[in-house]
Amino acid sequence: xxxxxxxxxxxxxxxxxxxxxxxxxxxxxxxxxxxxxxxxxxxxxxxxxxxxxxxxxxxxxxxxxxxxxxxxxxxxxxxxxxxxxxxxxxxxxxxxxxxxxxxxxxxxxxx
Amino acid sequence: xxxxxxxxxxxxxxxxxxxxxxxxxxxxxxxxxxxxxxxxxxxxxxxxxxxxxxxxxxxxxxxxxxxxxxxxxxxxxxxxxxxxxxxxxxxxxxxxxxxxxxxxxxxxxxxxx
Numbered sequence: 001x002x003x004x005x006x007x008x009x010x011x012x013x014x015x016x017x018x019x020x021x022x023x024x025x026x027x028x029x030x031x032x033x034x035x036x037x038x039x040x041x042x043x044x045x046x047x048x049x050x051x052x053x054x055x056x057x058x059x060x061x062x063x064x065x066x067x068x069x070x071x072x073x074x075x076x077x078x079x080x081x082x083x084x085x086x087x088x089x090x091x092x093x094x095x096x097x098x099x100x101x102x103x104x105x106x107x108x109x110x111x
Numbered sequence: 112x113x114x115x116x117x118x119x120x121x122x123x124x125x126x127x128x129x130x131x132x133x134x135x136x137x138x139x140x141x142x143x144x145x146x147x148x149x150x151x152x153x154x155x156x157x158x159x160x161x162x163x164x165x166x167x168x169x170x171x172x173x174x175x176x177x178x179x180x181x182x183x184x185x186x187x188x189x190x191x192x193x194x195x196x197x198x199x200x201x202x203x204x205x206x207x208x209x210x211x212x213x214x215x216x217x218x219x220x221x222x223x224x
Contacts (some may be wrong), residue, residue, distance in 0.1 A: 004154070043155065044200055044215030056211065091154050093212075098143075100212060102154025106146060 001074045002026060004103035006092050013082045021077045021106045031095035032075050034067055037105070038088045046090075049075060065101030082110045115199045120219040130219050133199030137181050142151045144182045145199045149217070155198060156195060159184070169223045 005024045013019050025032050031049035031050050036059075045059040051072035060067070064082075070077040081088055087110045093100040116134040123129045135144070143162050147155040159166055161173040161182070172185040188191055194218040 035212075035214075040216075042217050043212075044211070045211040048211055059211070075119075093154065098160065099157040100155075102156065104152070105154055107152075 004092055004094055004101050005049070006090075006103040009104065009108060010107050011108075012111065015084060015095075016050050016081050018078065018080045019080075019082055019108060021073055021090050023072065023075045023077070023103060024094070025075070025094030026096070026101055027073075029094035029096065029101075030072075032069060033076070033093045033095070033100060034077050035091040035093065036088045038059075043091050046077070082108075083111050086110050095108055114202060115215050117197075117199050117215065117218045118207050119216065120221070122221045122223065123189055124223050125190055126188055127207070129189050129220065131184045131186075131197055131199075131220070132181060133184070134181045135201045138179050138201050144179075145200045145202070145212075146171070146173065146174065146184045147182070147195045147200065147212075149198065149216075155214075157179045158197075175204075189220075191222050191224065193220065195220060204215075 004026055007022045010070055011019055012027040033047040035049050037043040037045055047060055047067045049069045052069050064080045066078045087108055089105040089107050091105045093102045134149050143160055145160040146158045148158050149155040159168055159171050159173045161175050163175050166173045175185040196219050198217040200212055
């Protein structure tokens with residue numbers, strides 16, 4: 001498919017576990033964004049990459065959140081020592097000319 | 112980025128025209144107005160973007176008055192499948208400004224038979 005894909009689609013973690021969420025952007029898209037969406041709320045910006053460079057990580061809620069995009073394509077959002085408040089949908093988007101294309105998201109549930 | 116205000120929810124019926132208005136009093140000169148649609152369990156999807164006056168595509172129309180302090184998304188002849196959350200956003204558009212998107216809470220549109 002030509003769209004943004006994310007995996008896994010659903011993840012259940014016990015409190016304190018580490019998780020890794022993957023994003024495959026549209027081929028050739030330079031810019032990649034991560035957002036967090038709590039239930040009933042709009043998505044909130046987490047971090048932004050241009051190629052492999054992380055240009056903005058102002059939205060990461062704590063130092064337990066870490067994102068990388070080592071080869072400028074696939075990106076991974078890692079959350080260490082998950083807490084219940086981390087439960088949310090994590091959305092990835094890649095940028096075309098003037099439009100961000102979003103993936104379906106990963107729904108993380110922390111028990 | 113400019114803050115937007117839009118109704119929390121709206122209801123309508125199949126076949127009706129639906130207009131969702133968004134206020135953005137602090138819009139900057141180089142800001143564009145963009146609307147996204149989000150279905151449950153999916154990521155947001157771009158609907159339409161404009162700078163001034165009127166923009167129309169195969170899905171919707173966007174009306175922007177001269178002062179640009181508000182905008183109206185118009186969905187003609189809605190169907191049940193238009194039930195979704197609609198987000199109004201303002202910010203710099205174009206490839207040169209890969210800026211983060213500031214979403215609000217959106218408008219939850221419910222279409223009834």
